[in-house]
Amino acid sequence: MNFHPSHPLQAFWNLAAAPIQAMALEQALEHRLFTLLAQPATAASVAQQLGLNAASTAVWLDLLWSMDLLVRHVPAGKAEPGYAASPLAARFFVDASPENCAQSWQYRARSLARFAMQWCTLLREGFEPDGRTKEGAAASTGSWAQAAREQIGQEQRVVTAPAVLHLMDALPPLPRQGRFLDLGGGPGHVAIALARRLPGWRGTVCDQSETAEVAQDNIRAAGLSDSLEAMGRDLSHEAIGGGCDLIWCSSVLHFLHDPQAALSKMFEALKPGGLLLLAHAELADDPVLAARVMPFYAGVMLRGNHLPQPGEVAGMMARAGFAGIHALGRIDFPMAPVWVHMGRRP
Incomplete structure (x- = not known):
């Protein structure tokens, strides 16, 4: 039995959510987050380095993870997950990448x-x-x-x-x-x-x-x-x-x-x-x-x-x-x- 049917309105709920996702990416580019996360770091560490609120940063990173822009893993023996730039983000949204499109995306958005x-x-x-x-x-x-x-x-x-x-x-x-x-x-x-x-x-x-x-x-x-x-x-x-x-x-x-x-x-x-x-x-x-x-x-x-x-x-x-x-x-x-x-x- 399928307990997860897609509602006919789902595409429109996705549309309503898109500005939240766009702003999450906008802020990631403004803070050069994907360059910072070339190596894994916790939300608390990211918040400290960028001068942000720790609780809000944790939600932000999970949102970016849900967009395939971060990878998330919990090291053995640790309770707090670590985050790193996904291959997609590293390819297109890091300044040093030859395929960097960060400015282009921001301009269009x-x-x-x-x-x-x-x-x-x-x-x-x-x-x-x-x-x-x-x-x-x-x-x-x-x-x-x-x-x-x-x-x-x-x-x-x-x-x-x-x-x-x-x-x-x-x-x-x-x-x-x-x-x-x-x-x-x-x-x-x-x-x-x-x-x-x-x-x-x-x-x-x-x-x-x-x-x-x-x-x-x-x-x-x-x-x-x-x-x-x-x-x-x-x-x-x-x-x-x-x-x-x-x-x-x-x-x-x-x-x-x-x-x-x-x-x-x-x-x-x-x-x-x-x-x-x-x-x-x-x-x-x-x-x-x-x-x-x-x-x-x-x-x-x-x-x-x-x-x-x-x-x-x-x-x-x-x-x-x-x-x-x-x-x-x-x-x-x-x-x-x-x-x-x-x-x-x-």
Whole structure:
């Protein structure tokens, strides 16, 4: 007999509990707890080292243990358990780890929390894009550039760039020489990974001017200035060049008021036979997949920007002139899954 049936409302109770878990992780990152617990320690010891309340610290550590961020064990002959960072926490939330994503997670958690606080106003009044001042727009651009340098940079290095290289492994081999464009490439880590994978190629990262400066700094730090460059462009109003054999474009169409025009620019930027790889989130027909997308892209939609329906991206590519269009499948990017489409300029 099953004495532990799952109630239909359980998912919603989990949703109500999520802010508690998020704050527990937020505090763990603020206190660099996972670095401290590289070696096991008791709650009393952690509280003493961090200047915290001992009883509250014990509850906090058990909560993190329940989230698979700590391991807990009771040494022989001891009454008080010891806690240590789990392999998951040590991999992604410790400063010294090459896969550290602590800043990235905090950035997303805080921005989503701020957006959630606006729901009441947005439902009553909607979003007024024309109400933003030039000063506000400039501040937004500067904030994005700073995020590209830090938090978004972590996401690209740890999640996006490896996913793109894995995707490239599944494609037919590319020529030994060519030219690629990383459109909307942010801090440039995807382009850096591609440049290392394609040593005979030359590449360009294209993004807003302040973000392109961040990419240029990362290119110099990677020692790839001879084969890779950054170009500041407003994709909505400026040309993006030409002569490309490959364009990688991820999560750019969401933020443009005329994505069809942008696809036409990509078509013109490719040489005949050139390949476009287009990776974007979609509002899937499956509610389970939609639930992974909507929390992160609701703000995009409320601003009047674009979240494609299934099949819509392929149709837009066809209208821009691309041939041989087909979906390569879904890959997991930071936050939400994206669907990758491929097409060529005839």
